[in-house]
Amino acid sequence: MLRSLTCSLINAKLIKPKQFSSILKRIHFSSLDIRSISLPFQITETRYLNYSAFVGINSSRSGFSSLRLVRKMASQSAKPQSVHEFTVKDAKGNDVNLGMYKGKILLIVNVASQCGLANSNYTELTDLYQKYKDQGLEILAFPCNQFGSQEPGTNEEIQQFACTRFKAEYPIFDKVDVNGSNSAPIYNFLKSSKGSLFGDNIKWNFAKFLIDKEGHVVDRYAPTKSPFSMEKDIKKLFEKA
Known part of the structure; x- marks a missing residue:
């Protein structure tokens, strides 16, 4: 007392x-x-x-x-233990509490419309989402202009590109930095949870993080890693659950 x-x-x-x-x-x-x-x-x-x-x-x-x-x-x-503890901005600047995705398997990707990897990645991400969304897969796309200035457009332009050209139904969030002093807190958490062979920093557009239902980072994939090649890891998480 x-x-x-x-x-x-x-x-x-x-x-x-x-x-x-x-x-x-x-x-x-x-x-x-x-x-x-x-x-x-x-x-x-x-x-x-x-x-x-x-x-x-x-x-x-x-x-x-x-x-x-x-x-x-x-x-x-006091340090975050899960992605569910973060709040991010959507494309319209509204706060989104990632706790809303508890119980979902997440694939978090930094995207860029003008990147040479855009066509293959967006196409395969859309296919994966259509195949597994009813089982609980969510893809969270974060536009980033840090690599070759390949995401220069507005949030509206980025959404239109992804949704019209690739029929992306998953959320496209506000543009962020993924490296450096202005790196988004969610990306600081992702990088510290799962480092890369060549260091923690994101190396290019379309780096991917796989998150389990509890919000823990399970795996990290290089930008050149095909989303289709990750399907077996996604299925394992569904089976584990």
């Missing part, structure tokens, strides 16, 4: 560090839930030891190491 109240007071900035010290006299510092506290100052090893001595609690460097471990674990637990 006291710990919960202390955390609430700190987060609300209703108490100062000196007031916090009087509370620490009754609570061992390492017992606090670090994830629920926004401390009013940066904790370093020196401050931890000095502060512990000031408030009269038992402390040691090993205690500080434990504190750092708790913070590291808290930070890791």
